[in-house]
Amino acid sequence: MSAERSNTKVYLGVFAALAFLTALTVWASYLDLGKGRNIALALAIAFFKVSLIAAFFMHLKSEKRAVHALFYGAALLALLLFLLVLPDLGLP
Amino acid sequence: MTAAVHREESFIGKWIFSRDHKVIGLQYMFTSLVFLLIGFSLILLIRWQLAYPGRPIPFIGDLLPDSLAPGGIMMPDFYNSLGAMHGTIMIFLGIVPLGVGAFGNYFLPLQIGAKDMAFPTLNMSSYWVYFVGGVLMLSSFVLPGGAARAGWTSYVPLSVISSGQTTWLLAMTFLITSSLLGAINFIVTTLNLRAPGLTWSRLPLFAWAQFVTGLILLFAFPVLQAGAVLQLLDRVAQTSFYMPQGLIISGELSQRGGGGNALLWQHLFWFLAHPEVYVLLLPPMGIVAEILANGTRKPIFGYKEVAGSFCFIAVLSFMVWAHHMFVSGLKTSLSYLFMTTTMTISIPSIAILTCFLLSLKDASIRFTVPMLFSLAFLPMFGIGGLTGLPLGFTPTDVYLHDTYYVIGHFHYVVVTGTLIALFGGIYYWFPKMFGRSMNMFWGKVHFWGTIVLMNLIFFPMFIQGLAGVQRRLYDPTVQLHNLTVQPTNVLMSYASWGLLLFQVPFIVNFFWSIFKGARSEENPWQATTLEWACPSPPLPHVNFEKVPTVHRGPYEYSVPGREADFWPQNEEN
Amino acid sequence: MNPAQSNYGWGLPVAASTYADKIDRSLLILHAAMAAIFVLWAVYMAYCLVRYRKENSPKAVYSHKSTLASYTPDVLIFIFEVWLIFIVGVPIWAHIREELPAPEDATVIRVVAEQFAWLAHYPGPDGKFGRMAPSLVDYANPLGLDPQDPDAGDDVASVNEIRVPLGRPVLVTLTARDVIHSFFVPEFRTKQDAVPGMENSIWFEPVMAGRFEIGCAQLCGLGHYRMRGDIFVLPEDEYAAWMAGEQAGRRP
């Protein structure tokens, strides 16, 4: 049963982390670190939160290879679309 | 899984809203064949206009409403909608549902020894969403505003300001949803419901092709869904995702907020559309692999190379899309990248073709009708693939882009490549689907007529392309540089009407044989894959009497030391 | 000076610009390679179809190993493509796209594409383009040139006709007003989409005088087929006389 009990503690821990990160990202947005660094910081925090949710809440950690392949495959292709279109329309 | 209690279903349950993958496969087949015929007949009207510009269309001319073809003479707007709907219907309503929807739904579960798809209800709804999308797309001809007229690629801003596009976009959303539902089913079924012993290296190449196609559909279609929603909002809600600042449309300055970018739609569209053309290509390659192995009585040469090339094509197809945009204002640095990835993706296609050609060596070739179609696929797809090289290579693409060379290229790949292979698939699997075989004499008549006439239609397109004839021209004779090659249009038009005649034997043969064809036993072609291990037509809902177990690779033909020259996958000894 | 029908034959139109022959050579190389590959494949396949017919070889040979030799077609074509891209392709593409001539020693023209006409805008002797205002667009003033702007005083506008002097490169800045068009001159082997909201510039240098045809290569609506124009390549003196005539015709 102890394994079961610790589950709840893990979830509450992740919850606290997510709440803190949300507050952090809002606070960080008020800092003026220059346009590029602000974007990078906000996206980094968002990415960290996303991986927290995926790993613990969606139990991605304990899933089999096939699911990992799907998750990373989709994320990679979304990034590919974004990275390859940006230079064309991005810098006028 | 307790044995399915077999309650007697009503006609509606059994045929209309059936959850059996075989019935859904047949529904897809009949609907897509009807749509192929409709799409084909649209282009026959265009062929008259291209051969004899401005002259009234003989028989059908006066049947057409005056708003479209006054006095039987086709108007440019009607011409553009015929061209746009021909492209859309043939690709999204005809070939993909036939290759993926019909053959995939019917034979993927059989080839992996499963009772049905992973999610039968999802599978049924995918057909009915496709059906609604198809009806909506066709109804756009009669709705006010007429059919879409900005090409099957519906480039903005033309597609935002011209009429008929809203129904096109709505119908496309339905078709995209249907393909996504189908893709989810294909991936989970292939991953999860394989018969015991059916490892990945024993999976038939047709099943490999359908699985990889499912993955391509899954990752590529949602991006067009996003693009279509943005275009729909641009049309309906006056937003300007794609509409640049300060457009002057027929004299007046447009009041839109502006700020959008016209190239964004091309990026989103081609991010889907290039993987989509590989969705058109992979299932037929799977079918050709099956038929070639069976017809040459020899394992396919390089099974691992072909399966690996399927996956390599699937991955690379997401990195080549901008070769459609070399002259559209794409930055030159990007065009170098996309030129290289496009050339790299030609390698796996050549590898697959080489493996198929090397399968003919040391073989014992039977010239059955499916084999005729598969053998014809090889040179025809060869021309299609090779003519893709000058289009992927930027210096030559500058001249050949948007000319008839491009149309010749993709028709050689899609018509004399994919469609011929799908015809071969119909002749090959007809006995399994209906328990009767099609008439082989009329099959050969259909084959020779179709192949010869298709070449008469599509090969002159390269000559026109090199002469610089642009595509989608209502009246080519207005441009002086098209005059010399104009006679080819007359030849191509007569060939296309002849092609319609040669489809009649196929249609009659197809429907006549369902009821009156000669009875055929379970394994008429003496093939080795699992779909031949069940009665034909397979048992409703359970397919196999007992779940087959797989003991060897998919193409064990002419195994030394065995008297029968084929060794089915599910036989123990 | 009608475009002599001899410009266009059954093959490629006449090569009338400096980089046209580069493109023609690439076309030739590619089509020769394609023909060679196809003929080799066809001969091999025909041989197999005859030699390994069921009658000639009743028993097929069972084999699973794919020899290394089976990769030769792929490797050969890959090497050909690498050579084609990096040795032949990249230099030509850079030459066509990035080596734009300097404005001072080229004829600079702005071409605005609209639904179903090409509007050409010459800067005139002062070399500066006048301001254009969408509100001023009307039949007499298709470009919407602003009369008050001093630069616009000597600007020349023309519809569906472009005149350029022989012997100097032409720098064309392309844009569109409503939908995407595509500026295509078969003889110069040049093609570039005119995208509304963007300015794409291309260049070509005619090598012969004459009249060459402009076509629209991107579907732009019901008039797409009749959106044609002419480029007149005039000898230097005739061009100067024409420009002088245009200036003289202007109000003093």
Next chain:
Amino acid sequence: MNDTRVLDTSTGIPNGKLGMWVFLASEVMLFGGFISSYVILRTGSPYFSIPPREMLGVPLATLNTFVLITSSVTMVLALDAVQKGSVKGLVRYLSATLFLAFCFLGIKAYEYHHKWLEGITLTSGLFGSFYYTLTALHALHVIGGIVFISYLLAMALKGRYDSREHARVEYAGLYWHFVDLVWVVLFPIFYLL
């Protein structure tokens, strides 16, 4: 942690879970397409005017993010409860998730109304267009989640789920966490940058 039923699937993952993950992969590409278009036009188009921060209502959006994260936690606790066999816990947490989802929609509706009056409308500029399109699409997914979870709640009240039979709760959890995950990405790119 996986349910202990003998798994007759070749990969060992139950069909439903694999199906949900495959569906979520396509959703990643759908939102990926939208977000890419937004970021591309925002960096590329010179006419992309970004409204001042006060008009965006950042504090309210932060609260909204907090609400959605909490609903994600209650969802995972609901799954945890049913795995331990306590149907009462399942019902309690599912209702909490539903309540929080409705709160999210309520705050979102108020935000829409407030912004529309402030002048950010669908056609006021590209920011407005993208803001409403993307957040409306996300809200539709939230509504889809609400329908799914209320169906689960009804079944749970009928006692359909126990420590062995609760696959659908897990799949609804996967979907709901994905919806929260999308909002976690949408929040900074709309409100903070």
